[in-house]
Amino acid sequence: MGTKTRGGRAPEGYDPSKFPAFAVTVDVVILTMADSRLHLLLVRRGVAPFKGMWAIPGGFKRPTETLGEAAKRELAQETGVDSAAMLTQFGAYGDPGRDPRMNVVTVAYLAVLRDVGAVVAGSDAADAALVPVSEALDGTIELAFDHAKIVRDAVERVRGDLDLTGIAAAFVGPTFTLAELRTVFEAVWGVQLDGANFRRSVVTEEGWVIPTGRRARPGAPGGKPAELFRAGRMWKYSSPIRRSQPNERRKGNS
Amino acid sequence: MGTKTRGGRAPEGYDPSKFPAFAVTVDVVILTMADSRLHLLLVRRGVAPFKGMWAIPGGFKRPTETLGEAAKRELAQETGVDSAAMLTQFGAYGDPGRDPRMNVVTVAYLAVLRDVGAVVAGSDAADAALVPVSEALDGTIELAFDHAKIVRDAVERVRGDLDLTGIAAAFVGPTFTLAELRTVFEAVWGVQLDGANFRRSVVTEEGWVIPTGRRARPGAPGGKPAELFRAGRMWKYSSPIRRSQPNERRKGNS
């Protein structure tokens, strides 16, 4: 950050000790899988503005905590989940007038959880709900503030990160079948994936999934018991232009 | 954003009208190519704290402008570049104590330009400099505040975005040779790329570069004149797990 710089040239009109005051909030987009679809945790606002409208959970940052700690605190308050849940900062929003009361800049985090369903069911159903993201994206559910845009950005982030980071594993349990993991990819990307090829991609690629010896029990209709895996380091860097590591360093060609 | 929500349950200890006040600043990491290496524009701080130390340009956000507008304004102030330069928000930083004077949250932007060299040379050389990013990353140049981390994050962002967005084109002129473009990839990724294969990747992939009929004049040592291209829409979504669009929708396999 830092006040205006550049020596004495071009004074900025800002005295470092007289800066415009902002409220800083942290909002958390909480995503989870339910019913094979991507869902979003929303809370109903109890106070003006936008009273009674759905919004993503959030609150003021405290001067004594980091942004990440604030996000973790909000997540724990809303869901009771205290763990090292996957929390990713993905954007800051500060348009003038986005909050009619005052100047607010919000820093948005993405949290990926499993089993939020139980959490929501356990809390007061009137003011917290798990809704399909599609309904938030297409406007079926109207959101307070600029939260519609924030949710759009969050979903875009998940789509892009899914195959580059281990974020997919956060949607499923500590151990999971490849069918479960595949469902995450299918829901987030909105496509159908071939189970056979998906398995090969994911088990071939180093560091994605680690087989536990165990197998899951099949569901009602039977079927071969699926292998159970746990998450690996999951890291992958794909790219249209391949990096080459030739024997001799080459420049250009010829 | 939004005050604490969730009906009347669990009052937060925060009155919406009595929020902690923060200064919000916008910092811009300005990257450019020089001497076939990735460079970074730094300014020397003229005021405490960190007086005399190098820092990335930045300044207070005004309540009447968006974060993006603030970044654009800072960029223009520092470089004179007013154009629709590639400006990407990539992070927010708000650790307590990151600014010893007050509570500051900064939103960081990445700007990619060409020809910053001329701009820097034109200004007072004592308080602005173009330095290789490697020197900022390895600590050869010590930066004020948490700017070292901000620069690291910016470079990481460019590395990831290079082949997914059109950001590479922002490093070169409105028209460019493929050798110039390749130099960007090589500098940012720190690799050597085969010129022949690079050309194929980039001209085959739809929407990356568009041939102008013209050719560049070869340099001193001669060589065939290179074709001049301009940037296309440049978009690409690569992924380790392929999306398939089968004739019939399939689920799983069998």
Add this chain to the structure above:
DNA sequence: CCAAAAGTGTTATGTCTACACCCATGA
């Protein structure tokens, strides 16, 4: 003519897709 850089051809190797087929289970 020579060196240097741009651009094209070529080939072995690897990866991906689609789908056939086998396996293990519940009912």
Add this chain to the structure above:
DNA sequence: TCATGGGTGTAGACATAACACTTTTGG
């Protein structure tokens, strides 16, 4: 034993990396 999903095999299509070769310039 039948339906259902899990898991393996595989052939053709396609993409990639490495490098030989041709083209076009400056000196």
